[in-house]
Amino acid sequence: MNEMIKVGMADLNVCVSPNAITTLGLGSCVGIVLYDPGKKIAGLAHIMLPDSTKIMNNGNKAKFADTGIEELIKRMVEIGADRRALVSKIAGGAQMFAFSNNSDIMRIGERNVEATKKILNELRIPILAEDTGSNYGRTIEFYPETGQLLIRSVGNERKIL
Template sequence: MSEMIKVGMADLNVCISPNAITTLGLGSCVGIVLYDPIKKIAGMVHVMLPDSTKILNNENKAKFADTGIDELIRQMLTIGADRKSLIAKIAGGAQMFAFSNNSDMMRIGERNVEATKLKLQQLGIPIRAEDTGLNYGRTIEFYPETGELLIKSVGKERKIL
């Protein structure tokens, strides 16, 4: 019997097939799935902010793209994932509200996506699929057995990446 493992906001978790993993309500946040397709081990982090070095109260590693990805990899390796096999799929990073000025503070979704891509590039982890940006929220489910990332959004067709 398989289980759907939940990941909250500024949270992360790992799973092994046949279990699956999900996070709800990605707006400007980014859901990052890392996956070892050989061992069918997956991890997901729901990051809220791009950079832990810009925030004083930053002990929650899962809140930030830079520290959340590192912590996710660490936890995946402890349950048997192979670092060299990891691939990524990402979703979220929406611009949820229209603003008249284009200040960095208002571009949080875009900045989360940029920080995620930069960190994965630095780590040498290829992004195999993404559904990012635009102006709507997403709920994602990842199935390590098939490697499929299901994306659900209100009023939109379901997507499988």
């Protein structure tokens, strides 16, 4: 039986085929999958906030889009991934509650997605697929063997990206 590696909120991990990697119940957080298709090495970060430089207490790298992606690349390269071969798939960034006032909390999902895309673009890591925004939670599973990202959500058909 192959292993399914679990990544929690504000957490990240790496995974090599035939194992798979998952994170459950993504809400306004974003699940970032990086993947080296040749070596079949993947990494997954479950980030909560867009920018570590805006926050005083930023010790946990996996909490932020910027430091999370950086740390994920480092961990993947350590186990043999080729930095230049990396591609990505992202999911999450929903707006779970229909807040009426135009506050920060309201747009946090959107801001997480924006920040993630911006950083991936700067690092020249192509985004092959995304399932972001809207108003529902997502559970994602990534299979380095096939490069498929499976997305489950409540009341929707499962998607494969």
